Amino acid sequence: MPKILDGKVVRDKIMADLKEKISGFSSVPSLAIIQIGGNPDSDIYVKRKIAFAKKIGANVFVVNFPHKEVSQEELIKGINKLNRDKSVNGIIIQSPLPAPLDWFKAIEHIDPMKDVDGVHNENVKNLLENNGKGITPATARGVLSLLNYYDIPVKNKNVVVMGRSRLVGTPIATVLKNAGAKITICHSKTVDPEKITREADILVVAIGKPELVGADYVREGQTVIDVGISSIIKDDGTRKIYGDVDFDSVKEMVSAISPVPGGVGPMTVASLFQNLVEAFEKQGAK
Numbered sequence: 001m002p003k004i005l006d007g008k009v010v011r012d013k014i015m016a017d018l019k020e021k022i023s024g025f026s027s028v029p030s031l032a033i034i035q036i037g038g039n040p041d042s043d044i045y046v047k048r049k050i051a052f053a054k055k056i057g058a059n060v061f062v063v064n065f066p067h068k069e070v071s072q073e074e075l076i077k078g079i080n081k082l083n084r085d086k087s088v089n090g091i092i093i094q095s096p097l098p099a100p101l102d103w104f105k106a107i108e109h110i111d112p113m114k115d116v117d118g119v120h121n122e123n124v125k126n127l128l129e130n131n132g133k134g135i136t137p138a139t140a141r142g143v144l145s146l147l148n149y150y151d152i153p154v155k156n157k158n159v160v161v162m163g164r165s166r167l168v169g170t171p172i173a174t175v176l177k178n179a180g181a182k183i184t185i186c187h188s189k190t191v192d193p194e195k196i197t198r199e200a201d202i203l204v205v206a207i208g209k210p211e212l213v214g215a216d217y218v219r220e221g222q223t224v225i226d227v228g229i230s231s232i233i234k235d236d237g238t239r240k241i242y243g244d245v246d247f248d249s250v251k252e253m254v255s256a257i258s259p260v261p262g263g264v265g266p267m268t269v270a271s272l273f274q275n276l277v278e279a280f281e282k283q284g285a286k
Contacts, residue, residue, distance in 0.1 A: 002251050003150065005225070005258040007142070010149045011266035018056040018273055029280035030059040031090040031116065031273075032082050036070055036101065041231060042094050052269050058276065072101055076109050083111040089283055090116035090276040113283060116275040119167060127171065130178045135275050140171035142267030143204065143225055144179060152202070152223050152256060155180030160197050162186045162213070162244070163206035168227060172204055193217070210242035215249045223256040227264045 022029065031053065033046055046062060053060040063078060082088050091114045097103045107115070112122040118137035126134025147154055159181040163169030169185065177183045181202070186193045197203050197217045205213050206227035218224060228244025243260025251257055258264055 002254050003256040005146055005150055005223075005256055005263060007146055007258065007263045007266040010146055011270040013149070014145070014270040014274060015052065015056055018058075018270075018277055021277060022057040025280075025285070027285055028057060028059050029089050029276050029285070030061070030087055031092070031276050032061060032063055032088050033092055033094055034063045034065075034075070034078060034082075035094045036065045036075070036097050038066075039096065042096070046094055048269055049272065052273060056273060058273060070101070072105065075101060075106055079106065079109045083109075083114065086283075088114065089280040089285060090114050092117045092272070113279060116272055116279055118171070118275065124166075124171075127174050127178075135279065136175060136271075137167070137171040138271040138275060139168055139227065139264065139268045140175040141271040141274065142264055143172050143227065144175050145271060146225070146258065146264065146267050147202070147223070150256065154202070156182065157201040158182050158184070158199060159202045159204065160184045160186060160200035161204045161206065162193070162197065163208070163227075165206070165208075168206045172206060172227070176202075176204075205244040207244050209244055211246040212244055213250065214246040215253055218250050218253050220253055220255070222254045224250060224254050225258050225264065226260050229260055229265060 033049065035042060035046060050060045079091065082091050091110050093103060093106055095103050107119050108121060110120055112120045115123055115135055118135040123134035127136060154176055159176050161169055161173040161183065164185050164187045173183050173185055184196060186196055190196065194217050198219045200222060202223045203218065204225045204227060208228055210230040210232065224245060226243040226245040230242045231239055232242060233239050241261050247259060
């Protein structure tokens with residue numbers, strides 16, 4: 001039976017650490033979540049962030065543009081207002097945004113010091129340069145924290161990352177490379193990906209295709225981190241969450257694996273609030 005890399009356990013440890021740290025501050029770190037319109041999946045993620053904040057003593061408020069017809073200009077004005085507000089320490093834009101709004105253009109207007117998602121180009125540049133100046137993307141930070149908590153070494157290990165998206169795959173590869181791993185990235189144009197993934201010590205899957213990775217992609221002794229999450233409504237009307245890895249077919253072969261749900265997901269929320277508290281401190285608040 002493999003070691004199950006339970007993100008909830010690590011999240012709770014981070015939660016306790018952040019709660020203790022915040023209790024020593026004279027003011028409270030504050031996160032603004034910009035949300036456009038209503039979206040059931042987005043609402044779930046926002047509620048999770050609010051719940052986490054309450055448990056650690058941080059403040060979260062939602063800036064909701066209730067109508068889908070909001071313009072890019074109005075969105076940017078809202079971001080600039082939050083940038084100027086010294087009581088706001090972190091800003092995120094909850095995705096997805098309704099068309100024709102451009103999420104990538106909008107995030108470039110967030111003050112990089114308040115970009116606790118770590119997606120602004122300045123923070124991306126700092127991450128690539130490994131200069132310690134920027135904010136690390138929350139999911140990538142969460143993956144490394146999960147590995148560290150379970151004492152799975154990264155330095156000098158062969159790590160294969162499936163997926164090269166700007167928001168997930170590429171930051172994860174960069175964070176693990178900065179930690180000393182030897183990185184290979186597989187994507188949709190990679191020839192014979194199964195051969196490449198079987199050579200990995202650590203396989204990170206972030207492709208957004210439910211249960212694509214089965215037993216033919218892995219070998220004994222590997223660590224598998226499943227970053228993917230897909231919500232699918234079944235024929236009976238119930239909703240089921242799937243990862244990118246076929247957990248049941250893979251778990252008996254590998255030495256460690258993260259589940260979906262309950263693996264990387266909780267780590268992403270916890271890492272976001274680690275970023276918030278660090279941004280709070282860098283902004284001179286105490």
